[in-house]
Amino acid sequence: MDVLNIGCGAGFSGDRLDAPGPVVQTLIARGGPAALIFETLAERTLAFAQIARRHDPAKGYEALLQPLLRPVLADCLAHGVTVVGNFGAANPPGAARAIAALAAELGLPAPRIAVIEGDDLSARADAQDMLREWLGERFDEKRFVSASVYQGAFEIAQAIRDGAQIVVAGRVADPSLTLGPAIAHFGWSPDDWDMLAGATMAGHLLECGAQVTGGYYADPGRKDVPGMDNVGFPIAQIAADGSCIVGKAEGTGGVVNAMTVKEQLLYEVHDPSAYLTPDVVADLSEASVQELGPDRVRLSGVKGHPRPPTLKAAAFFEGGWAGDAEISYAGPNAEGRARLSMDILRKRLGQQLQLRFDLIGVCSILGDDAGRLLARTPAGQATDVRLRAAARHADPAQIDRLHREVTALWTGGPAGGGGVKTSKRQRLDMANFLLPREQAPAAYRFIDPESHS
Known part of the structure; x- marks a missing residue:
């Protein structure tokens, strides 16, 4: 054949x-x-x-x-x-x-x-x-x-x-x-x-x-x-x-x-x-x-x-910049400390950036950009949590500021934070x-x- x-x-x-x-x-x-x-x-x-x-x-x-x-x-x-x-x-x-x-x-x-x-x-x-x-x-x-x-x-x-x-x-x-x-x-x-x-x-x-x-x-x-x-x-x-x-x-x-x-x-x-x-x-x-x-x-x-x-x-168009930063908390009250860090970032950056938060180990993959699911998720006793904060903005300097604020949580935030990682990338918008x-x-x-x- x-x-x-x-x-x-x-x-x-x-x-x-x-x-x-x-x-x-x-x-x-x-x-x-x-x-x-x-x-x-x-x-x-x-x-x-x-x-x-x-x-x-x-x-x-x-x-x-x-x-x-x-x-x-x-x-x-x-x-x-x-x-x-x-x-x-x-x-x-x-x-x-x-x-x-x-x-x-x-x-x-x-x-x-x-x-x-x-x-x-x-x-x-x-x-x-x-x-x-x-x-x-x-x-x-x-x-x-x-x-x-x-x-x-x-x-x-x-x-x-x-x-x-x-x-x-x-x-x-x-x-x-x-x-x-x-x-x-x-x-x-x-x-x-x-x-x-x-x-x-x-x-x-x-x-x-x-x-x-x-x-x-x-x-x-x-x-x-x-x-x-x-x-x-x-x-x-x-x-x-x-x-x-x-x-x-x-x-x-x-x-x-x-x-x-x-x-x-x-x-x-x-x-x-x-x-x-x-x-x-x-x-x-x-x-x-x-x-x-x-x-x-x-x-x-x-x-x-x-x-x-x-x-x-x-068609592709310049879409500004996207970035995220992560920090980990472990041990007793880890989730509480991660949620406090989230609150700190929201108060310090929320006027300039529309932030997305994920608590990896609590609510992340199924979460939404507006944080509605996370807000409805009762605080628990997770002992292994990683906080992720993400944003996009036309000015890359605003993404850099997000990175600095998460890094500052190492000593200026709740106890025991560590393992900070950051990323920044150029975005394109698309129209089909x-x-x-x-x-x-x-x-x-x-x-x-x-x-x-």
């Missing part, structure tokens, strides 16, 4: 560096056409990348790009495993040059690297006029940083058909990383809706890495997963009709079963009958999930409908909108590693 094996090497920026190795070795052992995807770009990650590029135009791509690829690049090139990733983030050409430099450092022949273009709306001459039209009053010219649109799979596919061994993208839809190699391999047309939808959902199963192999599923005593310390990353065997069999890298921990697949299938899907992507609208209402054996689950029956007329886009797809055409080009454009 004509199949394409596609493995996932990363499910987010900062994922484990040893994850791609077993995936690549499994792809090589299976033989036949194969691809390896890296999904490292969330909307928040792209915002951080835009900030990095503003500080240094040579940066703005995945910071761990070379460590991720170093262990597997030679094997992928030697065995014809196509690499596709959105690790270009805010600077795909920079990422392509970094990969070329890594190949040269490893003594490998120069790979053919294609870059997907068209997602960075802010690079266009008419960007601000277009954004004013589509954002209206939400567009703030003084604070504007960048804007990006989600692109699809067909340019990835064409680049592979034209000989790309590595395809570097920025803001493309996550499942399009998988759909692109599948289109290139099977030769699907833009209106082969069922095939496109099936492979899109295969990509959706792969895109979050170990989530489908037990990582996001495990709940000890309820849903036990073996070998979580070495959880394997997923591989999808895609067939010509768009169906797939999901498994994982050989010799690794984790599990793939009907439950892990169903959980990931519905992850971040608002309407299972109409999952919108740039390439197709996928309908899961008649999908079938069937266990074929250990770590082998077949997904079939996904239907496809014509792609939406619009693409999702996001829908853009007619004809206003944001995608393209690709091959990169000359010696070029700086």
